[in-house]
Amino acid sequence: MLENAVLVTGANRRIGHHIATRLHQEGYIVIAHYRTPTAEIQALVDLGITTVQADFVDSTAILQFIENLKACSASYRAIIHNASSFEPTATDLTVAATQYEQFFNVHMMAPFLINEALRSLMQGEGEDPADIIHITDINVENPTPNFDIYGTTKAGLHNMMLVLAKKYAPQIKVNAVAPGPVLFTEQHSEIVRQQMLAETPLAKEGGAEPVYLAVRSLLDNPFITGTSIAVDGGRRLSKR
Numbered sequence: 001m002l003e004n005a006v007l008v009t010g011a012n013r014r015i016g017h018h019i020a021t022r023l024h025q026e027g028y029i030v031i032a033h034y035r036t037p038t039a040e041i042q043a044l045v046d047l048g049i050t051t052v053q054a055d056f057v058d059s060t061a062i063l064q065f066i067e068n069l070k071a072c073s074a075s076y077r078a079i080i081h082n083a084s085s086f087e088p089t090a091t092d093l094t095v096a097a098t099q100y101e102q103f104f105n106v107h108m109m110a111p112f113l114i115n116e117a118l119r120s121l122m123q124g125e126g127e128d129p130a131d132i133i134h135i136t137d138i139n140v141e142n143p144t145p146n147f148d149i150y151g152t153t154k155a156g157l158h159n160m161m162l163v164l165a166k167k168y169a170p171q172i173k174v175n176a177v178a179p180g181p182v183l184f185t186e187q188h189s190e191i192v193r194q195q196m197l198a199e200t201p202l203a204k205e206g207g208a209e210p211v212y213l214a215v216r217s218l219l220d221n222p223f224i225t226g227t228s229i230a231v232d233g234g235r236r237l238s239k240r
């Protein structure tokens, strides 16, 4: 049984994988959640990191995942909610309804149930509070119309950060990290990428490391709760 683990959800690729790897390098005891097995999750296993599989498809699956987490570690230093679904809203309302359920489950119900269930197991270092970090998006402040289901459920994750910062104080700090253009996806065409970079004062795709550095700065700081750090090269200032 582990102790003082840091849970990172969606650690089987890209930003979640980077955060899990870097926390492990820095000496944290990481539990890496994944949905789909990948070479990246195998790389975490090879580092000795505990991995737990779950598809946050419904409350039953999420509650079973929580039982598995309780069996893995007696206590938790931090939870980083990175798992996310990202796609434009379907024009067909039957498909959009399914998207709403999926995005709600991943961005809101899973973080809420995991936070509530592990709350009593969370311990900071010494007298300092433990940490919950919600990875949101600058869309929370300035949403993109054709990603409205994505944006509104991410805004729910942001609002949940605010209320849980009140509810869990003083034992647990709850904050958000809101990335902007850090790693493009297949959803971003070349035209869209160029437009996004043109709207970004720091004029580049930031990469996963700046997201990790924001997470790490929250873990290191014992007197920040209920706030969001934008990691977006300034794009929120000029995003249309």
Ligand SMILES: NC(=O)c1ccc[n+]([C@@H]2O[C@H](COP(=O)([O-])OP(=O)(O)OC[C@H]3O[C@@H](n4cnc5c(N)ncnc54)[C@H](OP(=O)(O)O)[C@@H]3O)[C@@H](O)[C@H]2O)c1
Residues within 6 Å of the ligand: 009, 010, 011, 012, 013, 014, 015, 016, 034, 035, 036, 054, 055, 056, 057, 081, 082, 083, 084, 085, 086, 106, 135, 136, 137, 138, 178, 179, 180, 181, 182, 183, 184, 185
């Ligand atoms: N990339 C950016 O520039 C950017 C910009 C703004 C915000 N963000 C935020 O930063 C975070 C990381 O971004 P990213 O680009 O690395 O994300 P990503 O590539 O889309 O990865 C998302 C992760 O969530 C998992 N996931 C999706 N649906 C799930 C479900 N139903 N149950 C369990 N796990 C599920 C995925 O697993 P599978 O591999 O199985 O699909 C994957 O591990 C996300 O929260 C994202 O919203 C990123």
